[in-house]
Amino acid sequence: MQTILDYGQRNKVELNPLAQRYTVKIKMPGLTDNQGDVDRLRRYLPESLKGVHIPLEVMRELPSVFLEGDWQVSVIVAQAKENPWVIDIEPEVGKGNYYGLALDIGTTTTVLYLVDLASGEVLGNVSSYNGQVKYGDDILTRIYLGSTENGREKLRQAVLETINGQIQQLVSEHNVEQNKIYAMVVAGNTTMIHLFLGLDPANICREPYIPVVNSPGILKAIEVGVAINPLAPLYCLPNVGSYVGGDVIAGLLVSGMHQKPELSLLVDIGTNGEMVLGNNEWLVTCAGAAGPALEGGAAEHGMRAEAGAIYKVSIDPATLQTDYRVIGSVKPRGICGSGLIDCMAQMLVAGIIDRSGRFNDDSGAFVIAGAQETATGQDIVVSQKDIRSLLKTKAAVTAAVEVLMEGVGCSFKELEKFYAAGAFGAYIDPESAITIGLYPDIPRQNIISLGNSSLEGARLALLSREKIDEAETLAKSITYFELNNNREFMKKFTSGLFLPHMDLNRYPSVKKKLQNVSFV
Known part of the structure; x- marks a missing residue:
């Protein structure tokens, strides 16, 4: 069982969901009022919905629903800004529950919320590995496979099978009719959204790095293949560029940094590292490959954050004795990303490296753990090769941040808030991350963990049509820095291969820690 981050910082939002329910009382027809059912429905809809599209599937249901409801009905409308449509019509006025889904499609995992659209309450969640993992762990492998029609369809079906399986699990656990799920909002990186929609991702990794679409708009569930009400609106949060996707826009919605005057940095580190710098006047963003090291994938005894993974490590500087914690309270089988970061930081402060x-x-x-303590009967160690791999990942992230900051003429001293998004933001010890130079050395109270901001941002957009508009505006207003051809990146990458950095003065608290450490 994997420990997948299926929660986020819960933000309050004024309810105006993507699928809205309206109560409509309709005058019975008569010999002197023989208007057709569709026209009659339009006549009694709120003024704002007079031009709403009524699909053929809904037209077929009108006569029986009108009679069953004694001419009082609930109309569920997809709140597409320019072309709203009726999703469903029910005879029970305001009594039937109606639901929506918020989905985070990650490269490795997918996490799904079932949400009550009337109250905004999250009724349940489910998380699992993205079915595409069997075709390759990394983005580039999937882009390569997805560049062919056959490969693209395999990847699309793999993720749909995962998502539809999760939907089935949720409706079963919560006794919900699948057809009563009336809306869905999806967040993910640019490649994941392309593969989810069956779009060719080939040009995402080819200069000039142009995706098929940045904002797919509001689609219908039946077009995508998601097993909910076929007419349910399905919205994917917009991308900024090939490597900065809707998951980052979701993070901005959750952090609200685009509405605050202080200079803030949001970083989401996974297989890729994405970062946004700015405030309520401007925003810039970039992204780069972080690699598998932070997911435990590159270490000799590395593993994902699942049962048996060492996720926290401490080392006594005097005795060099280790203490560690394991997911699932079982014997350790390996070490995950947060454990590796702890271990590197502790080894540095103890003078081991x-x-x-x-x-x-x-x-x-x-x-870290002797053979007699482990489930494998072998020592769990951190090797020189593991350290080099983690250093490269750390250096890639910090170099990208430096390029971004220097590109707009800012220094780390000006940085006031740091938002850590995603699973790593939730599980990494900020002190360890600062010690190795992964996080900036700022007051600890200004380091804010957002949890799964991709999922929470999707929930906000599901429950608020205004948040969808906000997301679209954000995606168009952010300046995107392309790192692939940036000459300064490699220089800064080299400086980042030191702990915490070649310039120790950038990390005054770490410099103080290391004052009495002997590296001989």
């Missing part, structure tokens, strides 16, 4: 990440003896590895 120097600032270049090299071991100060000839061991070439550090034992």
